[in-house]
Amino acid sequence: MGSVPDDLIGQILLRLPVKALLRFKSACKPWLLQISDKQFAKSHFEIAAPTHKVFVKNNHSQLDCIDVDASLLNNCGKLVFNFPLPSSVHKDGCKVYIVGTCRGFMLLKNYFVEKTKDVFDFVIWNPSTGFHKGINYVSAPLACVHHDSSLYGLGYDSSCDDYQIVIVATQARLILVHSFSLKKNSWSLSECTTPFYSREIHGLYLEASLHWYVKPFDRPPFIFAFHVTEKRLFEILLPSVSDIGLDYDKQYFRVIRGCLCLCVVEEGVGTSIWMMKEYNVQSSWTKFFVPLSTTSPPDLLPVFYPLCFTKNGEILGSNSKTLVKLNDEGQLLEHHPDDHNVDSSIFSYCGVYRESLLSISEDNDETAGNPGTIATSSRQQEITIKFSDGRIITLPLEQ
Numbered sequence: 001m002g003s004v005p006d007d008l009i010g011q012i013l014l015r016l017p018v019k020a021l022l023r024f025k026s027a028c029k030p031w032l033l034q035i036s037d038k039q040f041a042k043s044h045f046e047i048a049a050p051t052h053k054v055f056v057k058n059n060h061s062q063l064d065c066i067d068v069d070a071s072l073l074n075n076c077g078k079l080v081f082n083f084p085l086p087s088s089v090h091k092d093g094c095k096v097y098i099v100g101t102c103r104g105f106m107l108l109k110n111y112f113v114e115k116t117k118d119v120f121d122f123v124i125w126n127p128s129t130g131f132h133k134g135i136n137y138v139s140a141p142l143a144c145v146h147h148d149s150s151l152y153g154l155g156y157d158s159s160c161d162d163y164q165i166v167i168v169a170t171q172a173r174l175i176l177v178h179s180f181s182l183k184k185n186s187w188s189l190s191e192c193t194t195p196f197y198s199r200e201i202h203g204l205y206l207e208a209s210l211h212w213y214v215k216p217f218d219r220p221p222f223i224f225a226f227h228v229t230e231k232r233l234f235e236i237l238l239p240s241v242s243d244i245g246l247d248y249d250k251q252y253f254r255v256i257r258g259c260l261c262l263c264v265v266e267e268g269v270g271t272s273i274w275m276m277k278e279y280n281v282q283s284s285w286t287k288f289f290v291p292l293s294t295t296s297p298p299d300l301l302p303v304f305y306p307l308c309f310t311k312n313g314e315i316l317g318s319n320s321k322t323l324v325k326l327n328d329e330g331q332l333l334e335h336h337p338d339d340h341n342v343d344s345s346i347f348s349y350c351g352v353y354r355e356s357l358l359s360i361s362e363d364n365d366e367t368a369g370n371p372g373t374i375a376t377s378s379r380q381q382e383i384t385i386k387f388s389d390g391r392i393i394t395l396p397l398e399q
Contacts (some may be wrong), residue, residue, distance in 0.1 A: 010034060010186075013063035014047045018128050018355040041357035045103065050306045051355045054307055054323065055077070055127075060096045060247065061085065062315045064338075065127060069350070071309050072323055073333040084125055084132040089335075100154030102205045104128060104356025105156035107165060122165055124154065124182075124360060131359045135165060135180065153203020153210035155228035157181075163360060164228050166203060166210050166377065177226055177233065182360060190226070192233050198224075202351065206277050211236070211260065213253035221248055223260065238262060239274050239285040255352075256308055270330060271317075290315060300303060300324070301332050308352045318350060 013021060013035065025032045034040055053065040063081045070077025070133050076300035083096050093112050100107035108123040122135040160185040171175050175192035195396070203210035214224045223236035244251065244264055251288075254261045260276040264287075270291040278284035304326065306317040306346060314325045314333060323336040 004029075007303060009039075014040070015046050016048065017051050018044075018048075018357060019051075020366075021357065024126065025396070026080060035046070035357070038241070038359060041359065046354050052308065052352055054350065054352055055098065057096075057098055057324070058348050060094065061129065066323065066336070068316060069165075069312070072325060072336040074118040075337065075358075079126045081126075084123055084130075088237075089093075090098075097201075098208075098351070099152035099202055100205070101202075101351060101353040102154040102156050102163070104354055104358050105163070105354060105360075111150060124163065124165075126356065126357045126358060127353075129357060129359070134181075135182070151198055151201050151203060151212050151214075152169055153205065153212075153226075154273065155203075155205050155210050157229045158208065159229050161319075166226055166228070168212065168224075168226075172193040179226075179228070179231065180313050188231060190231055190233055198254055204253065204260075206260065207254050208259070211253070211255075213251070213262070215248050220246070221251070224255070230311060234259065234280075236276075236280055237282040239282075239287075244274060252305065254307065256306065261306075263306055265303060265305060271304050271306055273306055290326060290328070291330065293326075296330075300335055307350070349363075 013024070013031070016024070017088070022285070025035050052068045054068060056064045056066070061083055063083060065079045065081060067077030085096070087092055089387050095111045097108055097109045097111065099109045102280050104126050106125050107125060108125055109120050110123060111120040119124065124135065125130050125132040150170075153166045153168075155164050155166060157164060158185060162181055165180040167178045167180075169178065177190040177192065179188050179190070180186070181188070186329050193213060198214040200213055203212050205211075207230050209225045209227045212224045215223060217222045220238070222238060224264050225232070225234050225236055226232070239262070244262060250265050252265070254263060256273065256275065260279070262274040264272040264274070266272075270289055273288040273290065275286050275288060276284055277286055290304060290306065292304060301319050301324065304317055304324070305320070305321050306315055307323075308316050310316060310325070316323065316325050318324065319335065321339050325333045325335075327333055
C-alpha cells in the first residue's frame with residue numbers, strides 16, 4: 001500500500017461524518033490539532049455531506065438524539081446528552097427549553113426563580129462536541145419579555161461570521177424584535193405593528209432568516225420572518241385558506257428538505273405537507289399528502305406529525321407518543337421502543353438539527369465540555385491510513 005500525503009489525509013477528513021471525526025481525534029496529535037481547528041470546522045461544515053439528528057427533550061437535564069437514517073428499533077443510533085446546566089446555585093430549580101437551532105448549535109433558555117423573581121438566561125450549545133457558551137440576560141432591553149409568551153431563535157450572519165440570539169416580545173400593541181450579536185456583545189431593536197400569538201416559540205432558521213408560524217388577532221395565520229443580516233422584518237404568505245383550512249391547532253410549521261413546510265394534521269386520516277419549493281414565492285407551495293395506512297395497527301398510528309425525510313425517502317415523525325417511520329403510502333415501517341409523549345409538545349420538545357464541529361469563540365472559558373453520550377450501535381468498518389513518514393493507523397469507522 002502506497003503512502004498517502006498529509007494534505008490528501010486532510011481532504012479525506014473533511015468529507016467524513018462528525019461522529020467519525022470525533023473518534024479520530026484520539027488517533028494521533030496531528031489529527032487532534034487538525035480536527036480541533038476552527039477553520040477546519042468551518043470547511044467541514046461547507047464540504048461534508050450533512051448528517052442530521054432528531055432531538056427529543058425528555059426532562060430538564062437530558063436530551064435524546066436519534067440518527068435520522070438509523071433504525072428506530074432497539075435504540076439503534078440513539079445518543080443521550082446532558083444539558084450544560086448553570087451554576088449549582090440555580091441548578092436544582094432550573095428549567096431548560098430548546099428555543100432555536102442553527103448550524104449544529106442549540107439555543108437553550110434556562111429559566112429559574114431568583115429571590116422570588118423570574119429570571120432566564122441563554123446557553124449556546126453544540127451537543128456533538130460539548131461546546132457551550134453562556135449568555136447572561138440583560139435586564140434593560142428585556143424588561144418587556146414575558147417567559148411564556150415570547151418567541152426565540154438563533155441565526156447566523158454570514159457577512160461577519162456572527163451568531164445572533166433573537167427574541168420577539170409583545171409590548172402593548174407592538175411586537176418588539178430584540179437581536180443580540182455575540183460578536184458585538186450588544187442588542188438591537190426592530191418593531192412590528194401587527195400583534196399576533198404563536199404556540200411555537202422555536203424559530204426556524206433558513207435563508208439567513210428566522211421564521212415563526214403566527215396567528216394575528218384579526219386575519220389568517222402567516223409566517224413571520226426576520227432577516228438576521230439585514231435586520232429586516234417581513235411576512236411569507238401561506239397557501240390559500242380554502243386549501244389549508246382555518247383550524248390553527250391542526251397546523252404546525254417545519255423546515256423539511258431545506259424548504260419551509262406547513263403540516264396540516266387530520267387524526268385518523270393523514271397529514272398534508274405543504275412545501276414551499278421556492279423560498280418566499282407563494283405560488284411554489286406544493287401539497288404532499290401522507291395517508292394513515294389502514295393496514296397499520298390503529299394504536300400505533302392514530303395520527304402522524306412529520307419531522308423530516310431519511311436518505312431512503314422514508315418519513316420520520318411522531319405518532320403522538322413516540323417516533324415512527326412511514327413510507328410515502330403511509331405504511332408504518334418502524335417505531336421507537338421508548339414512549340416520548342411528544343404529541344402536544346412536538347413544537348418545543350422535538351425537532352431536527354444538523355451535526356457540526358463548529359464553536360463560537362476561542363477565549364470563552366465555558367467551551368470545554370463532554371457531550372455525555374450514552375449508548376450507540378451501528379455497523380462498523382475500518383479505515384487504514386499510511387502516513388508519508390511510514391506510520392500506519394487502522395481505526396473503526398462508524399457509518
